[in-house]
Each structure stands twice: as structure tokens, then as C-alpha cells.
Amino acid sequence: MNKQEFLTELKKRLSGIPKKDIDQTIEFYEELILDKMEEGQTEEEAIASLDSIDEIVKATLSNVSIPKLVKEKFAPKRSLKTWEIVVIASTAIIWIPLAIVLLSVILSLYVGLWSGVIALAASTISVGASSLIIVGGILDLCMGHAASGIFTIGLALAFLGTALLLGLLTFKLSKLMVVLCKKIILWIKSLFIKRGEKDEN
Amino acid sequence: MDIQLKRGLLDVCVLAAIKNEESYGYQIIKDMKPYVEVSESTLYPILRRLEAQELLTVRTIEYSGRLRKYYHITHLGLKRLEEFKDEWKEVISIYNFVTKGENSNE
Structure with missing residues (x-):
């Protein structure tokens, strides 16, 4: 998996939590991958050294409150007719x-x-x-x-x-x-x- | 180790990693590594939590054509570290009591 695939998959799996939280999570892992690559690891190595997407999703979820999730899920994206x-x-x-x-x-x-x-x-x-x-x-x-x-x-x-x-x-x-x-x-x-x-x- | 205990300890470790100068995600993991192994998916929620508790602040700095987030310890964060040192004295004293007399038996 390359960086783009990893981040896209992660983004997809996180959809449902507030956008701001998704963006921050993606930024965090992207920065990590780039820092690891700068130190000499290949893109694949850097991604393989991270936790699995399942783990990341679990850790991120435990940090978002339920009311926030409910609001994100049911808040209308446009004003109601x-x-x-x-x-x-x-x-x-x-x-x-x-x-x-x-x-x-x-x-x-x-x-x-x-x-x-x-x-x-x-x-x-x-x-x-x-x-x-x-x-x-x-x-x-x-x-x-x-x-x-x-x-x-x-x-x-x-x-x-x-x-x-x-x-x-x-x-x-x-x-x-x-x-x-x-x-x-x-x-x-x-x-x-x-x-x-x-x-x- | 007890999960709650470890969680509290990791919070303090992250604060210690940035107490002298601000640092970024990967550097924090590397600095902690000789003492305690922390994975990225563990570090991330800790940083968010510490930020919410105002023990650290975050700023984004441009670094070689990309963005990097630097974490800076606040006054409250430094206070938390001092509190931890005091708390730990108590833990050491309890440890000494628990292990009292064990060496003389060996």
C-alpha cells in the first residue's frame, strides 16, 4: 500500500466522524509517513511500520464523543424544506x-x-x-x-x-x-x- | 501494567518529551522509545487529550515544503510534570514499604 492508498482508505473508514477530526487524523499520519521517509525508509516500509487501519480507527473513535457522532450523523447538510x-x-x-x-x-x-x-x-x-x-x-x-x-x-x-x-x-x-x-x-x-x-x- | 496507570504515565511521558523544546509527532516517538514504546495510534489520542486539557499547544510550521505540527508545553503542562514528581515520591515510598525486608532474605 502506498501513502495515497493508505490515507484514502483511512479517510474512507473514518467517514462518519466530524470532518475536522478526520482531517486532523489524516494530517497526523501523513506527517508521520513523510518524517519516516525523510529518515530513509521507503514509502512501503513507513506505512508497514504504522499500526493497522483497524487499530487507528479504533483509537480515533475512542476519542470522539457520542453526542458529536450523533450530531454529525443527523445534522442536515442543507436547510430543511x-x-x-x-x-x-x-x-x-x-x-x-x-x-x-x-x-x-x-x-x-x-x-x-x-x-x-x-x-x-x-x-x-x-x-x-x-x-x-x-x-x-x-x-x-x-x-x-x-x-x-x-x-x-x-x-x-x-x-x-x-x-x-x-x-x-x-x-x-x-x-x-x-x-x-x-x-x-x-x-x-x-x-x-x-x-x-x-x-x- | 494496569491500563489506567499506564495511560496516566504515558501522558506524563509525552509532556516530558516536549518539556525542554517543542517537538513533533515522530520525534516524540523516537525520544520516548529508549524508555517506553509508544505506537502512533496511541500517541495521537494522547496529544489530542493533552491539547484539550491545555497542557500543550499546537502550531503548524512549514518544513521543507510541507507542514509539520509542533507541540509546545504550556505553563499548566509544566505544573502537571511537577505534580507528577511529587506523586511519584509517594509511589516510591509505597514501593519501599512493599519490598521491605526482601533483600535481607535473599
Whole structure:
């Protein structure tokens, strides 16, 4: 792939993000290729040493906010004609509720997932708190009730162990949630750019 | 290394690469290379982010018949580097605590 092919392909794959961002990205990679060539690399070598177009698209997308993408996608390229405004306004009774439903579904899914994590955290704390009965166990022991004292202490230790496991699970799960959210956001963003052909390399 | 940690460190590295004089994309990558490998597609979002945070400014200069973007550290950027040095003292002290007594056991 030569420089022109590389930049054209990159531009094509980025279409959908604001033009200013595309131009800046193209300028950045063009400058890099030229700098590498000036240092003695051939055009092909310089391009091969760069990350794949897929990687570049991913990195660029993660830097553009969703509202910006939505605006770019739906902002009319020309001013609307009167009849178009009438059509949009008169069908609003249909598409506004639809949009609200869609947004609420996404939001409730998100909240639902997180409340699972929060519930888990809460049970961690309550199970952990239950292990405080160890105090009762020790008191029992001191007062000479060996059997019930040891039983209570054992129970408290079991609670503590369970709390530790639950805590670990909560931590892992919330970490997973963060990763998942990032992936979903990237996926939503990728919906806004055109599907390009796969990289040939 | 933890991704968030590495991301923060790379931001600081890029600032360090331009702290003495302004520099351009490829030069920054080359200057960082002996210390930390950074790919072009990693550097680009960092530069944009630092620019948005006003830690650096960008200007386009004509260079041998073409345009090249130079990145110049701002006062805020220098302040960020100073803050990082202070933060790192804390990290070193934690590291010393974590590894305390390990050498004497060997």
C-alpha cells in the first residue's frame, strides 16, 4: 500500500466522524509517513511500520464523543424544506415516544446491571457485619460456655470468609462492568461510521 | 501494567518529551522509545487529550515544503510534570514499604 492508498482508505473508514477530526487524523499520519521517509525508509516500509487501519480507527473513535457522532450523523447538510419540517413535526407523536422507549430500555439495562453489583456489595457488607457476633462468642467463652462460644466464633469466621469471597466477586464484577461499558460505547460509536472493507494485510 | 496507570504515565511521558523544546509527532516517538514504546495510534489520542486539557499547544510550521505540527508545553503542562514528581515520591515510598525486608532474605 502506498501513502495515497493508505490515507484514502483511512479517510474512507473514518467517514462518519466530524470532518475536522478526520482531517486532523489524516494530517497526523501523513506527517508521520513523510518524517519516516525523510529518515530513509521507503514509502512501503513507513506505512508497514504504522499500526493497522483497524487499530487507528479504533483509537480515533475512542476519542470522539457520542453526542458529536450523533450530531454529525443527523445534522442536515442543507436547510430543511418546509414540507420536511411538517412531516418531521407531524410524525413526532410516533418517533419521540419510540426514541424515549429506546433510551429508557438502554438506561434501565445499565442501571439494572449496576444495581446487581451494588446489591452484591451490600450483601458483602451485611455478611461481613454478621461476623461481629464473634464478640458474643468470645464473651460466651469468657463466661464459661465453651460449646456455644466456640460454635459462635466458628460461625463468625465462616461469615467473614463468605464476606471476603463476596467482596472479591463484587470487585471483579465491577471491573468487568467498566470494561463492558467501554466495549459497548465503542460498539455504539462504530455504528456511526461506515463499514469499510476489511484490511488486506 | 494496569491500563489506567499506564495511560496516566504515558501522558506524563509525552509532556516530558516536549518539556525542554517543542517537538513533533515522530520525534516524540523516537525520544520516548529508549524508555517506553509508544505506537502512533496511541500517541495521537494522547496529544489530542493533552491539547484539550491545555497542557500543550499546537502550531503548524512549514518544513521543507510541507507542514509539520509542533507541540509546545504550556505553563499548566509544566505544573502537571511537577505534580507528577511529587506523586511519584509517594509511589516510591509505597514501593519501599512493599519490598521491605526482601533483600535481607535473599
